[in-house]
Amino acid sequence: ETGVTQSPTHLIKTRGQQVTLRCSSQSGHNTVSWYQQALGQGPQFIFQYYREEENGRGNFPPRFSGLQFPNYSSELNVNALELDDSALYLCASSLEGRQTMNTEAFFGQGTRLTVV
C-alpha cells in the first residue's frame, strides 16, 4: 500500500456528462500528478499540482481541469465526456520542489472510467 487513495474505483458515465475523480495524497506529500492510461498503453501525463497551483500540463484539452486542496488532496474534473475518455485515471503523489522532479512518485489504485 502506497498511502495514495483514489475514489471511486469504477465509474460509468454517459457521453456529454461531467465527472469528478478524487485523490488523497500520501501523508507529507505536497505534489499530485494525474495520468490517463488507455487500455494497452502507458500512462499519459495530464497535469500536476504543487501547493494548490497547477505546475505543468500535458497535451489534454481544457475540459480536463483540476484542483488541489490545502491538505494536498486533489480532484480531476472532466467536462463534456467523450467515448475516448474511457480509461484508467491514475493519481500520483510525491514530495517536490517547484523546479524539480527527482523524488519517487507513489501511485494510487486508479479509477476506471467508462463512457458510454
Add this chain to the structure above:
Amino acid sequence: KQEVTQIPAALSVPEGENLVLNCSFTDSAIYNLQWFRQDPGKGLTSLLLIQSSQREQTSGRLNASLDKSSGRSTLYIAASQPGDSATYLCAVAGFQKLVFGTGTRLLVSP
C-alpha cells in the same frame, strides 16, 4: 520530445528463469528513472528508482541499471516466480512529469 520504448512487448518464461526487460529513451536529460509493476486493472507499484547520477539499484531479486549516455535501462529479475506475472513499466522523470513506455507483459509459468 521524450519517447520511451520497451522491448519486448510480451515475454513468457518458465518459473526459475532469470530474465531481462529493456527500456530505452531518446532524451538523456532526465532526473531519474523508475520501474513499476502493474497488475491487470490496477494501479502502479514502484519497484526501483534510479537517480540520474546512479548506475544501478537493487531490491531483492530485482536489479535495475541505467546508462544515461546511451539512453538505456534494464530490469533484471532473478529466479522468476509465477507471482512476478504482471506488466512492467519504465518511466523517465523529466521536468514536472513522468514519461512512460508501453510496458512489457510478463507471464511466468509454474
